[in-house]
Amino acid sequence: MLEVSGLKKRYKEKTVIDQLSFQMQRGEIVGLVGENGAGKSTLLQLLATIMQPTEGDIQLDGLSYRNDRKKIRRKIGYVPQDISIWEEFTVEENMLFFEKLSWKRRSKEQCRQLCLDMQLTHWKESVQSLSGGMKRKLNLAISLLHDPMLLLLDEPTVGIDLKSKTEIGTYLHSLAKNEGKMIIYTSHDMDEITHICDHVYSIGKDPFYTELLKGKGVAVEVIA
Numbered sequence: 482m483l484e485v486s487g488l489k490k491r492y493k494e495k496t497v498i499d500q501l502s503f504q505m506q507r508g509e510i511v512g513l514v515g516e517n518g519a520g521k522s523t524l525l526q527l528l529a530t531i532m533q534p535t536e537g538d539i540q541l542d543g544l545s546y547r548n549d550r551k552k553i554r555r556k557i558g559y560v561p562q563d564i565s566i567w568e569e570f571t572v573e574e575n576m577l578f579f580e581k582l583s584w585k586r587r588s589k590e591q592c593r594q595l596c597l598d599m600q601l602t603h604w605k606e607s608v609q610s611l612s613g614g615m616k617r618k619l620n621l622a623i624s625l626l627h628d629p630m631l632l633l634l635d636e637p638t639v640g641i642d643l644k645s646k647t648e649i650g651t652y653l654h655s656l657a658k659n660e661g662k663m664i665i666y667t668s669h670d671m672d673e674i675t676h677i678c679d680h681v682y683s684i685g686k687d688p689f690y691t692e693l694l695k696g697k698g699v700a701v702e703v704i705a
């Protein structure tokens with residue numbers, strides 16, 4: 482279970498997140514919406530332990546972010562907006578390189594299977610020659626090497642075609658429902674959010690996305 486209580490983040494004089502609270506259970510997918518600059522990436526970075534909150538606490542599986550950061554990091558997979566993989570390496574070389582840095586040992590076959598599970602079949606191809614969708618899949622596969630319980634994805638489907646989007650969505654759904662992972666992801670694609678997520682949370686002051694989704698009959702909770 483993930484519990485976020487009274488979270489606040491201030492950059493110098495600017496308060497980006499204020500009094501944000503929510504809970505989620507294993508097996509759930511949460512979609513995070515809000516206008517540009519609403520604080521979605523900031524929230525994911527706080528949840529990924531990359532930044533410290535100004536106030537408030539987060540607990541994952543009974544562990545507090547204040548006291549157990551090292552243990553918590555082993556349970557988190559984080560994919561930032563920018564793709565961060567070795568362009569000049571093949572898919573195989575990337576997977577084997579990041580496996581060496583991972584908390585958990587995986588065989589070459591297991592690494593390959595992780596890619597195949599999301600229809601990433603270009604094992605021997607250089608990343609440079611892959612489409613944007615394939616690169617995003619590889620980034621996602623790398624984040625799963627240590628079998629995290631909480632997966633934080635910052636716009637994982639931005640700029641990719643509908644087929645790859647659908648494959649990633651189907652895969653995320655199976656990760657949550659079959660493996661009990663908790664997934665939080667941001668997107669500006671409201672159809673995708675509506676289709677994949679169990680809950681949609683809106684942050685920021687602009688009611689645009691909240692109204693848009695309510696108009697489609699989707700329940701949205703404003704959390705900050």
Ligand SMILES: Nc1ncnc2c1ncn2[C@@H]1O[C@H](COP(=O)(O)OP(=O)(O)OP(=O)(O)O)[C@@H](O)[C@H]1O
Binds near residue numbers: 492516523524
């Ligand atoms: N390291 C930082 N220092 C100062 N201000 C920051 C920092 N990171 C983000 N901000 C500011 O905090 C606000 C929220 O940024 P954030 O990237 O979290 O928003 P976002 O909702 O993810 O936006 P987008 O949809 O454009 O990705 C913005 O006004 C941004 O300029």
